[in-house]
Amino acid sequence: MSYMKEFTKGLIKENPNMVMLLGMCPTLAVTTMAVNGLGMGLSTTFVLVCSNIVISLLKKVIPNTVRLPAYIVIIAGFVTFVSLMLQAFLPDIYSSLGMFLSLITVNCIILGRAEMFASKNKVIPSIFDGLGMGLGFTLTLVLVGSVREILGAGQWFGITVCPDFLEPMTLFILPAGGFFVLGSIIAIVNRLMKKKPREIGCHNCPNAEHCIGCPSAEKSEGKEGNA
């Protein structure tokens, strides 16, 4: 089924966090605990699926000139809805996510999927795309959150997992630890997927004509012939 493909591509192959490097801000900010990562990830998934549905339905109605403001209004509406709901029913998650909940509005994963996918595809593929991307995002957040919580606080989902005599490394729940863990996870994922680093040629460089050249320029010239 091609729907299945739309769903699974977001999990690892085109994972918004680990492969496309989108939505880094919430990934670093809220992952001090695994449960926060899960809450943030599921909230984002909900917004992503809903906005994908609505935008996909309205793609013929929304004029091209106002498409971005229209998307943002729709996304902001769902985000406010989610935050009101969390405040009412899951106040603990609400207070620990804080302002990052409202900032889902400007999460580039959601606008990115609206612009790249939902506005060009039918409703059902858009739902699967949103689900896959959202769960891929959730997966990363829980992964980063778990590593940080276990190393930094000696707990996992609030359950103490480290023996008492080991002092947890507080560094890992501070921002610096977030960068470290995220970087390591991205490196591991790239290694597992055998993804090669992109070669940077000179053909996109505006100064290429005036460049006196370097080994990489010669290499790129030989290959592209347009430096």
Place this chain on the structure above:
Amino acid sequence: MIAKIKPVLVLSVICTLVCALLIVTYNLTYVDTSGVITDDLRAACVAVDGEAEFVLITDRAAEGLDSEEYDSVVKIVKNTDKGTFLFEVVTDGYSADGIDVVVGMTADGKVNGIAVVALGETPGLGTKINDAAFFDKFKGISDTVTISKNPPKTDNEIQAVTGATYSSKGLASAVNTAISAYGKLNKEVQA
């Protein structure tokens, strides 16, 4: 002409619809917590005073705490079993309004205990003040308390938690506010 108006029209309709739906959601989910003892507040009161009957005091003017000085005192709770008072105080730690604690007072104006209602401080640093051993240092204090980085020299000096100096200071300022609020309250009650 239509091509010019249509974008504006569509956007306006979308905005109106989204707003209308949000108003409905807001009204469905909004709970007014300003005049009641919330579960969090009650749990904190129980942590300080033990299980008892707690009543919220809403008439600030009658209690003499309506001046700006006591704005950080969010709620005043009376333990009707013992006749003592507890103050919910919100102060700035490292982050604005990061410290939301209940400070319980004994009948003779000493700090009876502290419990956290909500802590918005940096995880791993500021949150270290949420520690029974640190709260116990405030017990029995009845005068303005100060925070120092070195071991305390006087009774009213408390050593800050390492890595959480701002949060420690914020907690001390919450305690000071509660002590002075209690002093004020006492006079009013006596008069």
